[in-house]
Amino acid sequence: MEFSRIVLLCVAVAAVWAVLAAADVVAAQRSPSCATRCGNVEVPYPFGLDEECAINSGFHLNCSTAGGTTTLFHSNMEVIKISVQANKAWVKTLISRQCYNRSTKQVEISNEKSLNLTGTPYVLSADDNKVTVIGCNNLAYMRSNDYIIGCMSTCNGISPKNGSCSGAGCCQMNLPRGVRNHQGYFNPLYNTTDRKWRATPLGSEKTIVMEWAITRNTCQEAIVDKNTPYACVSNHSHCITNDAGYACKCSIGYEGNPYIVNGCTDIDECLDNVTYPCAGICKNTLGSFTCSCPRGKSMKIGVCVKDHMPIWIVPVVGTSLLLLALCLGGPFIMRKIKLQKVKKMKQKFFIQNRGLLFQQLISHNSDIGERMIITLRELEKATNNFDRARVVGGGGHGDVFKGILDLHVVAIKKSKIVVQREIDEFINEVAVLSQVNHRNVVKLLGCCLETEVPLLVYEFISNGTLYNHLHVDGSISLLWVDRIRIALEVARALSYLHSAASMPIFHRDIKSSNILLDDSLTSKVSDFGASRYIPIDQTGVTTVVQGTLGYLDPMYHYTGRLTDKSDVFSFGVLLVELLTRKKPSIYRSNDGDNLVSHFEKMLATSNLFDIIDPQVMKEEDGDLQEVATLAAKCTKLRGEDRPTMREVEMELENLVVKKKLVPSITTPGRNDKDEDQVQYMSVQPATNESSKQYTTEEEILLSASYPR
Template sequence: MKGFTIRPAAAAVLATLLLVLVAAGATGTGISNNCSRSCGGVEVPYPFGFGVEPGCYLAGFNLTCSHHGKLFLGDGTVPVLDISIPNGTVRINSSLIYLPPGATLRRTGAYQAVVTNSTWGGVALGGPYFLSEGGRNKLVAGGCDIQVLLQGQNGNTISTCAAFCPQIEIANDGGGGFVVDHAGVGCSGVGCCQAGIILGLASYRFEIRQLNGSRTNSAAAYLGIVSSEVSFDPLADSFTRVLPAVLDWTISNGTCSGNGSSPACRSSQSFCANSTALGHGGGHLCYCSAGYDGNPYIPNGCQDIDECSSPDTYPCYGDCKNTAGGYTCQCPAGYRGNASTLNGCKDIDECAEAQPCYGSCINMPGTFHCRCHPGTYGDASQRGGCIMIKQSLTGLTIGLVVSGASILFLLAIVAPFATRKIKLRRIKRLKEKFFKQNHGLLLQQLISHKTDIGERMIITLREIERATNNFDKTREVGGGGHGIVYKGILNLHVVAIKKSKIVVQREIDEFINEVAILSQVNHRNVVKLLGCCLETEVPLLVYEFISNGTLYSHLHVEGPMSLSWNDRLRIMLEVARALSYLHSATSMPIYHRDIKSSNILIDDSLTTKVSDFGASRYIPVDQIGITTAIQGTLGYLDPMYYYTGRLTDKSDVFSFGVLVIELLTRKKPFIYKSDDDDGLVTHFGSLFTEGKLVDIIDPQVMGEENGDVQEVAALGVICTKLKGEDRPTMREVEMALENLRAKSRAISNNTTPGCRNHTLDQAATQGVSRQYTMEEEILLSARFPR
């Protein structure tokens, strides 16, 4: 299976991108002051302009402002997003080239090529624009098993990248899985790719080469040139085919004069500089001189910068004074050093530099203090200014010493308490920060109208630490790639506390909504969510504790004997009841998205508990499905959801059908391969059609069943049909299993069993050659004896 599919014969795509080269020279016309300088929220500085007023723009820099308030280059085909005079750039909207499925193929050299003519209209030939260099743009492509080459018109390759959709081998790890999803690693070659462009030309040619030709059978791809700041993701929900790109421009195809001047540079504080673009044939730009900012293309356009009003850009940690074209920064009086750096001004030690002081000199920040020695009084800054005091100060000295000792003693006693209080206050602030970061206020708002939930949902970190003995390693009962599960005692109840390793900040809002919804799920076959703690960097979830392990560990044991057939049939029914409840009985339908044997827990009485809602999504009642990033476990994953990204209730039905086949065969879906290299579902369906189920059914089941294995197998085949609309709902599956369970009990209590019902057998067998409608399958379910 692959995460993004395109037809294998993709090669040599020609797409002429009319960027445009070189500029018109500066004219001698005057600059009009009666021109509009904005359109649709975009500032339009000279030499750019629009309208018919003479002097609104320099030749070649005309724009179009539509009556809808949209700004375009030239004749109005390329949308303008932003114009930068200092950078000499124009940001525009660029449409990606789309190669649709079913494109016409032809042989070109050693490759098959899909040829399309895609141009960029609206940029006049001979204009001043060309593709920006220096890493501002990038080549992007989305597809499977393709290599995209960006070439100049002479055929030289300028940039290239390749995108693959690899086949993944899954290790025998007891239920693990893999999903092709490039969102976690960026657009780095899985499903899409990107590469830098270091040569800015007027036009380009694309060539797409198909790789691993035998693996794909349809053509679909996106490619183009976009700004390097754009995050390109063709699998994203909000993916758009119109993305920004960056153009450079020059004033003319001539060079600056020897003294660095040009007729186009009209401000007195401006200068001219030649273009350094590698792929451009010449031209120059105007810049404001150092210490000035503004528009060098208009008279007096470059104005002095007040550096002192922008300390973040022009740091000064002393006395700042603005000057024409610059500024001065000096240390204040009493300090010396470098005032442009933090702590660069050092206090002058006036006492050490022989300042006039004839008593006790005390240096202070920025100044000094001079006073008479003890036992004297007067003016210490004058020679002979201090006069001896006749009386003794021995008593005062003793009093000062005793007072100082008392203060030090009190500080020694108070300091530990003050330190502890500061530490507790810091921990409290950190908890409050994480609580707000994890949208605890939003959760409180969601549950404010449900006091029965609010009283128990939000659990403090102190309670969690007490329940787990401060997350003691001896309390760990499980773990894996998603986090660690601890066993704890909370309010005299044994609970399981899940501590995730990773959380994506953009998914916090959805997480809080799902916590509020899952808290209302109350079903005997669903693990109960008891609450959550939001006072840590990653939220903690608290569930009821199930002590008897997973269905996977009970089913796949060493030796010929495993769960009895009656237990397996009951487990199927209980899982179907739980999924039917989640799909149709909750306030909003909830799709589990990762049903597998390792996510089914078994309690001490062998009652089934569906667990691990980390991948679950709730669906508003007015929608039949949503498009999401693919998530699940290979072997159990619905192929239609895998290929389209559209999640519906039938995705859980497929995973349940795989679980039924796993219970019948004791084979592991994520690693099983037949002699013909078929997966478990495909091989099981083939044997069912040929009437050879005995070749794959668990011998223990064949020895214990009461004649109902064929009907359960038919149910597994129907649930795993390729098209979602051909599968039953979980409610219909639940009803069918209820009937089978009731029939099994009746057979075991009656020495003369009744006639077998072959409706499911016929439905599944005929489904191989033709697809039943949903209405027919509902009728089939309804025929089982009540």
């Protein structure tokens, strides 16, 4: 049988249906009776061939023998290799095909073209897989709710050459990161039944690479999660956050299995002279090694070279000089050595924490002052060497120290965990906040890059977050007049960011836990790690989706198109939260609706009293309906139907002035000279609500390198 227009969609279509369940987590040291091999494939922990041998049900594999061949399976997919060090698994999958059968004159499609890894430990590895389309005059594409990619292959009388896939009979696409589900499609451009191609045999298989993680939590969330034991149990191991969630690795200089107690063992670098070259005498140490030359030789350009002077002169002269140095300047030399070591560490951390980027920001932008970069010595002085008595807040993620810097009370935030994504978000937050000057936006004073974990210095705000004040036990929370005033202040801040700043800024993660309150309950918008600059001549930008479930704009979620109306939607959800005292991230009605959908139904049927906070019902003075209507406008499905933040600000301003709740305050400009003095910073621990992060390192670095 002859075939034409053969399209091969070489993409990972692993149908892995394992479900993660926290209750299935077992001890990190599995029983010696657990099998560790299936045929020629090693099965390392956290995987297991019995449920009690795996860390949870998502890592349970099956080993079967048929026709004398033993094969390892996960669901119906053959697993040919598992790597604990790389947190990856190699599996076989059938090639998806669309073939034109000239005998039957029918287009035949074989093999599945869909993938759904939702609820499993796996995602497709974007670094190791590509989508490849082979055939004539066809458009093949993949899509899900979060992305759509595709490419077109044409022939024009030529066939693809070995090693080439540039569109002539073959095209390729890179996969997005974090792919858990997709649907593949073939779309012939026109009927070319006279094309002849040799068919790939039915049942042809392809090896794909899956990236896996213990749970979908980040490292920070995994450490504080009380429902699921922390998986990185070996000494000399650490947590990493990959596209699938959190996983574990052995520290540098160690190898083995970080998921098993004492599983990470020291590498003897002296046994591998290729990876760890040493031309002299190699000596293994814990986590490292030393390389020295024998007496009479010294290391030059990596080679031991014989010294010119006699061997006996070196120890005599060296000993004499050493004794002289110890007698005359021992203390001074030791102090110099210590200071030099500290200086080198500071320089290392400065480069590691993107200090060169900040120097570039300062040199190119006069709005960022030299004082934005603060030395570690200044912060040690401000906190009495980070005295534990100065700790005023924090939690499992880190500590907040209270200090005095330049005669101002400041808060110094110090994280305990080094995660690359956090460092990138830290860069973005400094780049954004250094441009902002508004009474309702938290003021960033500077940052210190000379420690392993970057330190941020903020104004000191002592009264916690809006979330802490709103969601308290008991029937009485914030007064209605305070809620309206806080909503107006947040609207003013967002209106300023969208239209009055030197370059429009979209916050991208407005929620009650990111609104800080000072002693007078004045609001301060914080946490700009996810924010984006938007060029003045553009209305939006297409970006990887990032935000918090419950507050996230559905149109931005589905299209990836970030506009100012995305912040408007999140603000509308915040208004609903102020009206109802319900938590948007976890609320579900009896009908399964989220908070916004349920609220809009109640508003449309004039049944607001069923969902509005009883305290608001008692305290409101005829303004409840207006605020509820405004919230509904802000949460319209289509961004074009929502008002701008300036319009929202004006409507709330009119309402507040009419009710004489607070004096009218004009939105300040970027260089407003009447801004409040820097005095406060939040010291409350973070809430348990987590942001659904889709961003990558490249996306965050791009947002930090805004155009100037």
